[in-house]
Structure formats: structure tokens, C-alpha cells
Amino acid sequence: MTKTYRRKLDIGNGRVDLSHGAGGRAMAQLIADIFHTALDNDWLRQGNDQSVFEAPKGRMAMTTDAFVVSPLFFPGGDIGSLAVHGAVNDIAMSGAKPLYLSASFIIEEGFPLSDLARIAESMGAASRAAGVPVITGDTKVVERGKADGVFITTTGVGAVPEGLDLSGDKARPGDVLLVSGSIGDHGVAVMSKRENLEFDCEILSDSAALHGLVADMVAAAGAALRLMRDPTRGGLAATLNEIAQQSRVGFRIEEAAIPVKPEVAAACELLGLDPLNVANEGKLIAVVAPEAAPALLEAMRAHPLGRDAAIIGAAVEDERRFVQMTSSFGGARIVDWLAGEQLPRIC
Amino acid sequence: MTKTYRRKLDIGNGRVDLSHGAGGRAMAQLIADIFHTALDNDWLRQGNDQSVFEAPKGRMAMTTDAFVVSPLFFPGGDIGSLAVHGAVNDIAMSGAKPLYLSASFIIEEGFPLSDLARIAESMGAASRAAGVPVITGDTKVVERGKADGVFITTTGVGAVPEGLDLSGDKARPGDVLLVSGSIGDHGVAVMSKRENLEFDCEILSDSAALHGLVADMVAAAGAALRLMRDPTRGGLAATLNEIAQQSRVGFRIEEAAIPVKPEVAAACELLGLDPLNVANEGKLIAVVAPEAAPALLEAMRAHPLGRDAAIIGAAVEDERRFVQMTSSFGGARIVDWLAGEQLPRIC
CATH class of the missing domain: 3.90.650.10 (PurM-like C-terminal domain)
Known part of the structure; x- marks a missing residue:
């Protein structure tokens, strides 16, 4: 999307406020400057409310997970990389090759933009390393005290190899x-x-x-x-x-x-x-x-x-x-x- | 999944507690008694962390939205039906036929089970009316004061008709x-x-x-x-x-x-x-x-x-x-x- 914002987003010192979730100019700016920058790919750049991709032949797997980990940053990772790995892994557990992710963010008013950018960059790095792009997303902001920093829900889709049919009901005695x-x-x-x-x-x-x-x-x-x-x-x-x-x-x-x-x-x-x-x-x-x-x-x-x-x-x-x-x-x-x-x- | 719970879930008077999000028996019971009951379909009944479906030929659309509406129940709808309609519509806006949904829930400790059941039933009714099943989901619980009742993220996938390529960048002067x-x-x-x-x-x-x-x-x-x-x-x-x-x-x-x-x-x-x-x-x-x-x-x-x-x-x-x-x-x-x-x- 063309950027026509009047002020630059102050990622260093700024905080998320309710306007960042209101569907207007501030939200468009937050999404462009933080999420699209960190997760950049052709799909996100289209700026539509959905993304379109070529369906693989055969069967597909779909999975979703909400991430509410506390603290948001922990030794070996953070909620951003975790949200990518979690969706990729749930797809992979069906034997499928993960193809695409979506990500939705629920952010508490007052959350530091610098932390949000750090989380988005960590998601981007995990997504690039896994070769599974985040192709669509959503951002909501709730009032202070109505969430806890940031919650992320990722959903993944993937392609199941022909002939493979894994399921939790398939274990047999002796396996x-x-x-x-x-x-x-x-x-x-x-x-x-x-x-x-x-x-x-x-x-x-x-x-x-x-x-x-x-x-x-x-x-x-x-x-x-x-x-x-x-x-x-x-x-x-x-x-x-x-x-x-x-x-x-x-x-x-x-x-x-x-x-x-x-x-x-x-x-x-x-x-x-x-x-x-x-x-x-x-x-x-x-x-x-x-x-x-x-x-x-x-x-x-x-x-x-x-x-x-x-x-x-x-x-x-x-x-x-x-x-x-x-x-x-x-x-x-x-x-x-x-x-x-x-x-x-x-x- | 076979039900082997020791006590029946008290939907009339009970409340969500942290054990309902802990991955153990209480969570399995909550999911079975509330979500699987309201949203019942073959995919959910398999009880896996992902669901597998036959991919349509051609292109697919994917979209995600977090729902944080307050109040949860309002004239003409509630967060459950809204979450279904929102995902269905974002898919439809690409001209695609919506096929499948996922739903993830972030629930605040203390939330009445009766309200959760009412929301799940409303989701189920909206999903059946739209002909778009919720095939996979996730449930997390956060401490009292760290969310606001319940937040829902739905993600949808759909099949784009051949030859159709709608996008926000396609308006031309005179249209x-x-x-x-x-x-x-x-x-x-x-x-x-x-x-x-x-x-x-x-x-x-x-x-x-x-x-x-x-x-x-x-x-x-x-x-x-x-x-x-x-x-x-x-x-x-x-x-x-x-x-x-x-x-x-x-x-x-x-x-x-x-x-x-x-x-x-x-x-x-x-x-x-x-x-x-x-x-x-x-x-x-x-x-x-x-x-x-x-x-x-x-x-x-x-x-x-x-x-x-x-x-x-x-x-x-x-x-x-x-x-x-x-x-x-x-x-x-x-x-x-x-x-x-x-x-x-x-x-």
C-alpha cells in the first residue's frame, strides 16, 4: 500500500494506542511499518483482507493455535518465533508440508512499539527460516488491563503427501x-x-x-x-x-x-x-x-x-x-x- | 475422543478456570462438552491437532480475523456468530467460495461456562447456516484480568473461481x-x-x-x-x-x-x-x-x-x-x- 502517513511511527519510544486498532490511518501505518516490514512478501504487499495462492494437488491440512505465553520473551525464543513454530509443527505432525501461515494479533493498549517490532521481526525470521510465509493477518487493540501485552493466533495450511494418512487413532498394540x-x-x-x-x-x-x-x-x-x-x-x-x-x-x-x-x-x-x-x-x-x-x-x-x-x-x-x-x-x-x-x- | 471424565462439566453454573487451558483432562472435557458439541463435524471428531481436507482445484484464498467485540452479546448477534461471518465474508470478498474455518479461543479465567456454551452454539448455528464447518481449533485460558471474557480468532480458506482475480488495486477511473x-x-x-x-x-x-x-x-x-x-x-x-x-x-x-x-x-x-x-x-x-x-x-x-x-x-x-x-x-x-x-x- 502507498504510504501517506503524516508522521513517522516512533518505534523506539512509542506505544500502541486504541487508534492502532480502529481501522483507520494509524492502523494502516502500524501494519505497514511493523508487520509488513518484518514479514514482507508478495501476498502481504497486496494489502487485501485475504490472500490468494495456488492450491496444491490432493489433500491439505489446516491448524490453528493461540499463543498467550508469559513472559513474551524467554531464553531461546519469544512469542513471535513460537507462534510460527507452533503452527508449522501442528501442520507437520500430519506429515504435511507447511505452505502458508496467517497471524492475528490482539494487543493491549500501551504495549511498547519496540517490543511489537521485535516480536514481528522474530516472526519474520522464523517464517523465513522455515520457508513458510505469513500471507495474511489482522490487528486488534484492546484497552489497558483487558489483555496482557500481546496475544498471537497463527493458522497454517499445508500439503499432505499422497498415500500418507496419519491420525491419533492409528496406534496399534505392538507399535x-x-x-x-x-x-x-x-x-x-x-x-x-x-x-x-x-x-x-x-x-x-x-x-x-x-x-x-x-x-x-x-x-x-x-x-x-x-x-x-x-x-x-x-x-x-x-x-x-x-x-x-x-x-x-x-x-x-x-x-x-x-x-x-x-x-x-x-x-x-x-x-x-x-x-x-x-x-x-x-x-x-x-x-x-x-x-x-x-x-x-x-x-x-x-x-x-x-x-x-x-x-x-x-x-x-x-x-x-x-x-x-x-x-x-x-x-x-x-x-x-x-x-x-x-x-x-x-x- | 472417548469421554472418560470423572465429573460432568457443570455448564449451568461452572466457570472456566486455568486447568481448562492446561492441556490436560479438564481441557479435553471442555473441548468435548462445549466446542465439539456445538460445532460437531467429522473433522473435529477425529480429535487431531490439525484437520485434513481435499484441496480444491486452482487457487485458494486465506484470511484471518481476531474478534474482541465488547459487549460479547449485542442486538442481532454475538461474538460467536460474528467470528463466523467475519471470516466467511473476508474469504467471499475475493470472490471465493468459503470452504473451511478454524477457531481459536482465548478465555479469561472465571468466564461463565454457560456464556461460553451460548457463544459456541451461536458459532455452530452460523457455521451450519453458512455451510462452512469449523474443522480445527484451539483453546487457551489466561488469568483473571489478563483478557476480557473471551477473544476469538477465526481463519478461513476458500476456493477462488477460475478466471476471477479481484484485488483492492483494480479500481480504474470511471468504474x-x-x-x-x-x-x-x-x-x-x-x-x-x-x-x-x-x-x-x-x-x-x-x-x-x-x-x-x-x-x-x-x-x-x-x-x-x-x-x-x-x-x-x-x-x-x-x-x-x-x-x-x-x-x-x-x-x-x-x-x-x-x-x-x-x-x-x-x-x-x-x-x-x-x-x-x-x-x-x-x-x-x-x-x-x-x-x-x-x-x-x-x-x-x-x-x-x-x-x-x-x-x-x-x-x-x-x-x-x-x-x-x-x-x-x-x-x-x-x-x-x-x-x-x-x-x-x-x-
């Missing part, structure tokens, strides 16, 4: 369960920042786009792959319980096989958290037919984001749909999903 | 400008509820899904149609100024030709509003090559949502990109978009 790396990093990174904790070595969020890893996994295991899922909110425990319900199976997992970084384990102990319940933003679990498990594990370990991949258990017949964990000491316990709330606003 | 009906209804309905005003006859929001009207318009005018847009936030004034910038033209409009209901005009006078700046949620403007204008107008008037359609002006050559209005008394004035903020949280 092998893998995780792509260490668990708990994201949740602990956010919590330590929120609680102002300092550890000897800084714990970084694992926030990352997993579609490259997924493409390698699909190439290695093909139709033997039953499902993938990223264990975000609720952690590994919630994800496995969900899949157990959907697939009408149980899971047996081995505590000793589950990768947890020593510093994350120590922080969890300090914070009173179980790593199994802690959110991840750059990890996935996969369920695969047993004969394809070795090739899948090898393919995962060959990718930088799957270096620490491990087989951690198997699906079993269980009418009660229990997730059971054999502990390092040999005992077994049921891994339930949390009834209450452990980590609010972790993503 | 004819039409509006599909009376302006200002939505904004005045929301404001009157917010300000607790009572009028002799209740003013209802015009919130409606316009894709049926659009399909008739595309059939009538085809490639002669340059662009359509729904004048939401910022009203007709902002929309025309945006298009003037994008298309590098000016607009001349006739005050006497613009449909405004007498009760809306009266309310605007009372509230100190200019109907040209007030949001609409069930109206569109269209710019069309002059030779196709009569057929387009006829097609619009034949549709229930275009009964009061009118030709209100034309695009003109103007290097300054001004929108000028000839008043009922013969004078002319420049219709600027508002620099400040007139109506916060109108959608």
Missing part, C-alpha cells in the same frame, strides 16, 4: 513409540524466566520448526508411520493419554529411555514439576509399525533436530487406556494427565 | 461503486448496547454471511467485477480510502445515494458518530466496470442481503487519492479516514 529428543526444555525455560531463577547453565526453549525432520521421517518410514504429535501443553503425559484414548490402546514407556537434560531434571525438581507434564515446542513423538522402527530412528538421529531421538516404549493392548511407566528402579506407575493446572501460559 | 445495503447498523447496535441506550425501535447488527450474495454477483458481473470489500472497522470511509490508495484513484460519492436507516442516522447523531465511519458486518462494497453496473445492481437487489443495494458513486482520476462526497445540499467535502479512534472493540 513402537519414539521421541525426537530431550523433554521439558521449553516449559522449564519459560518458568525459570517467569520465576526469575538462575541456573548454572541457562536452559533454552527447544522452540523449533520440525517440518524438515518430519520430511526425513516420512521418507524413511512411509506408510509404516501411524502418527506423530508434538507434546506441547500437558507434555508427554497428556499427549500419550490423548493418543491412548483416540487409538483405544495403552502405552508402556521406560523412564530410563526418555531423554531429559540433567539441568532440566534439576530445575524440575526445584520447581516441583514432573518433566513428563512439561511443555515442549521443538519435539515430537512418533508411533510406527515395529518393522520400520530401526530405520525411522536412524533417520531421526541423522537430522539435527532428532540427534537425541530414542525409542521410549510401545503401544499395548489395554482396555483401560493406561499409560504406564517402568521406572529406573524397576517399578511401574501410571502416568496420568494432570487433572489440575500446572503451568499456565506456557505457550 | 462504478455500489454498496449492498444500509450502512452503520452493526456499529450502532454494539454502541447502543455498550452505552445502555434505548431507542424506539431496536437497532440490530447486520452481521451476516455474504457469500451467497457474492456468488450471485460473480455470476452477474464476472470479469467486469474489479473488487469487493466489506466495510467493517473504520466503516465505508476507511474502506474507500484504503482502496483509493491501493488503486491510485480517487472516489466521488453521493451522500443522498448512500442508504442509512433513519434510526441509525438518529442514533449516530445522538452518539456523535458519522455513519461513514461506523462498522458494518453484513454489507459489502463493489467496484465494477461501468457497462456491467446495471446487471450487477439488479443481481444484488434480487438477493435478500442486497435488497437495498445502490450505486453510490464512481472511481475518478485523482493524484491525491481523495474520497470526496457531494452532500445532499450540493456541496462537496473530503471523506478522510479517522486519524484517531472512534469506536474501540466493535468487532
Whole structure:
């Protein structure tokens, strides 16, 4: 859009006010100077309320996620990169190649323009790195005290490879369960920042786009792959319980096989958290037919984001749909999903 | 998903708490009992983090909008139906047939479950009436005082008819400008509820899904149609100024030709509003090559949502990109978009 604004946006010192959400000149300027600058691409430059793209042949996947993480900036990422990775990963978990994203912003009056620009730039960088452009968006502003800084909702669409049909209801007894790396990093990174904790070595969020890893996994295991899922909110425990319900199976997992970084384990102990319940933003679990498990594990370990991949258990017949964990000491316990709330606003 | 919850959700008296956003059992129950019940369809029933559909041939349109309207319930609609209509309309404005929606919810702790259920049911009704299912979603909960009831972001995708290429930069001098009906209804309905005003006859929001009207318009005018847009936030004034910038033209409009209901005009006078700046949620403007204008107008008037359609002006050559209005008394004035903020949280 042609820029015909009377004053330059003062990104250094300015703050978002209600006029930035009112549909007038101030909003057009905010969008042009901050969002279009950071996320620039041909679609956004058209300045329409929707963007048009060539549909891929075959099936498409669609996903949406709201991001309300607090604090907005945390070790290893921020709400902007997280919002890109979250949408990319939810698309990728269907085996699909992520193609396009949308982003909508709900901003609290008074929010610093400099923080908004930093978030938009982080989104832009994550989007370019992933090769998935943000092609359309929306901005709303609410009064001071009616939101908390900024909330972002991203929606993604992608192309599902022919012949691939992954779903949470496809796990069968005997299938092998893998995780792509260490668990708990994201949740602990956010919590330590929120609680102002300092550890000897800084714990970084694992926030990352997993579609490259997924493409390698699909190439290695093909139709033997039953499902993938990223264990975000609720952690590994919630994800496995969900899949157990959907697939009408149980899971047996081995505590000793589950990768947890020593510093994350120590922080969890300090914070009173179980790593199994802690959110991840750059990890996935996969369920695969047993004969394809070795090739899948090898393919995962060959990718930088799957270096620490491990087989951690198997699906079993269980009418009660229990997730059971054999502990390092040999005992077994049921891994339930949390009834209450452990980590609010972790993503 | 199989329901295995220990207690029934108390929709009558219960409230949303942080556990409903924590990724565990409480969240699964909230989603199943409220959202899946109200929005039920095959895609949601699969319970995956994404949904898969058959891509249409050709080009697709994608759009996203956050809804933060206050109050949540207003005469003629609520945030749920509004969120469906808003996404459907933004897709339709490209001439596309809306196919699928996603919905993400940010809910404030303490929000009554009964209100949430009412909003979800209203979304479901609007989605069924429009024939556009909500196939995937997300729910987050933030602490009391960190949001305002509920915010909803909807994203839509649709199929663009072959040969149609509408865009805000396509208006040419001499093109004819039409509006599909009376302006200002939505904004005045929301404001009157917010300000607790009572009028002799209740003013209802015009919130409606316009894709049926659009399909008739595309059939009538085809490639002669340059662009359509729904004048939401910022009203007709902002929309025309945006298009003037994008298309590098000016607009001349006739005050006497613009449909405004007498009760809306009266309310605007009372509230100190200019109907040209007030949001609409069930109206569109269209710019069309002059030779196709009569057929387009006829097609619009034949549709229930275009009964009061009118030709209100034309695009003109103007290097300054001004929108000028000839008043009922013969004078002319420049219709600027508002620099400040007139109506916060109108959608």
C-alpha cells in the first residue's frame, strides 16, 4: 500500500494506542511499518483482507493455535518465533508440508512499539527460516488491563503427501513409540524466566520448526508411520493419554529411555514439576509399525533436530487406556494427565 | 475422543478456570462438552491437532480475523456468530467460495461456562447456516484480568473461481461503486448496547454471511467485477480510502445515494458518530466496470442481503487519492479516514 502517513511511527519510544486498532490511518501505518516490514512478501504487499495462492494437488491440512505465553520473551525464543513454530509443527505432525501461515494479533493498549517490532521481526525470521510465509493477518487493540501485552493466533495450511494418512487413532498394540529428543526444555525455560531463577547453565526453549525432520521421517518410514504429535501443553503425559484414548490402546514407556537434560531434571525438581507434564515446542513423538522402527530412528538421529531421538516404549493392548511407566528402579506407575493446572501460559 | 471424565462439566453454573487451558483432562472435557458439541463435524471428531481436507482445484484464498467485540452479546448477534461471518465474508470478498474455518479461543479465567456454551452454539448455528464447518481449533485460558471474557480468532480458506482475480488495486477511473445495503447498523447496535441506550425501535447488527450474495454477483458481473470489500472497522470511509490508495484513484460519492436507516442516522447523531465511519458486518462494497453496473445492481437487489443495494458513486482520476462526497445540499467535502479512534472493540 502507498504510504501517506503524516508522521513517522516512533518505534523506539512509542506505544500502541486504541487508534492502532480502529481501522483507520494509524492502523494502516502500524501494519505497514511493523508487520509488513518484518514479514514482507508478495501476498502481504497486496494489502487485501485475504490472500490468494495456488492450491496444491490432493489433500491439505489446516491448524490453528493461540499463543498467550508469559513472559513474551524467554531464553531461546519469544512469542513471535513460537507462534510460527507452533503452527508449522501442528501442520507437520500430519506429515504435511507447511505452505502458508496467517497471524492475528490482539494487543493491549500501551504495549511498547519496540517490543511489537521485535516480536514481528522474530516472526519474520522464523517464517523465513522455515520457508513458510505469513500471507495474511489482522490487528486488534484492546484497552489497558483487558489483555496482557500481546496475544498471537497463527493458522497454517499445508500439503499432505499422497498415500500418507496419519491420525491419533492409528496406534496399534505392538507399535513402537519414539521421541525426537530431550523433554521439558521449553516449559522449564519459560518458568525459570517467569520465576526469575538462575541456573548454572541457562536452559533454552527447544522452540523449533520440525517440518524438515518430519520430511526425513516420512521418507524413511512411509506408510509404516501411524502418527506423530508434538507434546506441547500437558507434555508427554497428556499427549500419550490423548493418543491412548483416540487409538483405544495403552502405552508402556521406560523412564530410563526418555531423554531429559540433567539441568532440566534439576530445575524440575526445584520447581516441583514432573518433566513428563512439561511443555515442549521443538519435539515430537512418533508411533510406527515395529518393522520400520530401526530405520525411522536412524533417520531421526541423522537430522539435527532428532540427534537425541530414542525409542521410549510401545503401544499395548489395554482396555483401560493406561499409560504406564517402568521406572529406573524397576517399578511401574501410571502416568496420568494432570487433572489440575500446572503451568499456565506456557505457550 | 472417548469421554472418560470423572465429573460432568457443570455448564449451568461452572466457570472456566486455568486447568481448562492446561492441556490436560479438564481441557479435553471442555473441548468435548462445549466446542465439539456445538460445532460437531467429522473433522473435529477425529480429535487431531490439525484437520485434513481435499484441496480444491486452482487457487485458494486465506484470511484471518481476531474478534474482541465488547459487549460479547449485542442486538442481532454475538461474538460467536460474528467470528463466523467475519471470516466467511473476508474469504467471499475475493470472490471465493468459503470452504473451511478454524477457531481459536482465548478465555479469561472465571468466564461463565454457560456464556461460553451460548457463544459456541451461536458459532455452530452460523457455521451450519453458512455451510462452512469449523474443522480445527484451539483453546487457551489466561488469568483473571489478563483478557476480557473471551477473544476469538477465526481463519478461513476458500476456493477462488477460475478466471476471477479481484484485488483492492483494480479500481480504474470511471468504474462504478455500489454498496449492498444500509450502512452503520452493526456499529450502532454494539454502541447502543455498550452505552445502555434505548431507542424506539431496536437497532440490530447486520452481521451476516455474504457469500451467497457474492456468488450471485460473480455470476452477474464476472470479469467486469474489479473488487469487493466489506466495510467493517473504520466503516465505508476507511474502506474507500484504503482502496483509493491501493488503486491510485480517487472516489466521488453521493451522500443522498448512500442508504442509512433513519434510526441509525438518529442514533449516530445522538452518539456523535458519522455513519461513514461506523462498522458494518453484513454489507459489502463493489467496484465494477461501468457497462456491467446495471446487471450487477439488479443481481444484488434480487438477493435478500442486497435488497437495498445502490450505486453510490464512481472511481475518478485523482493524484491525491481523495474520497470526496457531494452532500445532499450540493456541496462537496473530503471523506478522510479517522486519524484517531472512534469506536474501540466493535468487532
